[in-house]
Amino acid sequence: MKVLGTVLVAVSLLLLLPSAWGSEASHTCVFQTLSEPDHKFCRGELEVIYPEVGDVSCSYIPKCQGYRQKLSQEWGKPxxxxxxAKKNKKYVLVMVDPDSPNRANPKHRFWRHWLVSDILGSDLRVGKIKGKVLTDYSPPKPPRYSGYHRYQFRLYRQPAQKTIALSPEDKESLGAWDLKDFVEDFGLGHPVASTQFLTKNHMD
Structure with a gap:
């Protein structure tokens, strides 16, 4: 009887272990770093900071803890x-989705999620995006079954005495934005820093 009792206790402990491991695992959320070539886009130490998770630059947004859903439905602009950043210079921040509606067929590529000009370098150093808002922030909302989307942040030095504006046509539509023309029209040149994160629909 004593042996049988010992066996039963051992079996009970073994049955409890998986649930304990699962419970511990459910509290662990790993932000995986982007693989090549997506990682190459990240340069200049640009930080994108959301509540609860901190800097998501150059990473995948995990599904655990409801992070993808919160990103799309709850969190405001990062x-x-x-x-x-040079304190007395001005900058232009662009946030776009180059994978709209999906990465295989991005016919609406460079969907504009956020566009702000006249950002002072002194503000940018501490993460305050204050300036002329040309496109209000729109959270990432990838369609279902469209796979991962890249959400890119490009930071440009704004030429002195240059007023940045959108054309009437661009104001009417967020999708299929000609980012290259915009950059060339205002002489923005290459980004001084850029980063991105990848996420997909929280239901997928």
Whole structure:
């Protein structure tokens, strides 16, 4: 009887272990770093900071803890910080989705999610995006079954005495935005820093 009792206790403990492991695992959320070539886009130490998770630059947004759903439905605009910004210079911040409606057929590529000009470098150093809002922030909302989307942040130095504006046509539509023309029209040149994160629909 004593042996049988010992066996029963051992079996009970073994049955409890998986649930304990599962419970511990459910509290662990790993933000996986982007693989090549997506990782190459990240340069200049640009930080994109959301509540609860911190800097999501150059990473996948995991599904655990409801992070993808919160990103799409609850969280507002992130803090964007560039520690190397020149205090007295102005910058232009662009946030776009180059994978709209999906990465295989991005016919609406460079869907504009956020566009702000006249950002002072002193504000940018501490993550305050204050300036002229040309496109209000729109959270990432990838369609179901469209796979991962890249959400890219591009930071440009704004030429002195240059007023940045959208054309009437661009104001009417967020999708299929000609980012290249916009950059060339205002002489923005190459981004001084850029980063991105990848996420998909929270139901997928």
């Amino acid at each position: 803090r964007v910080r560039f520690p190397w």
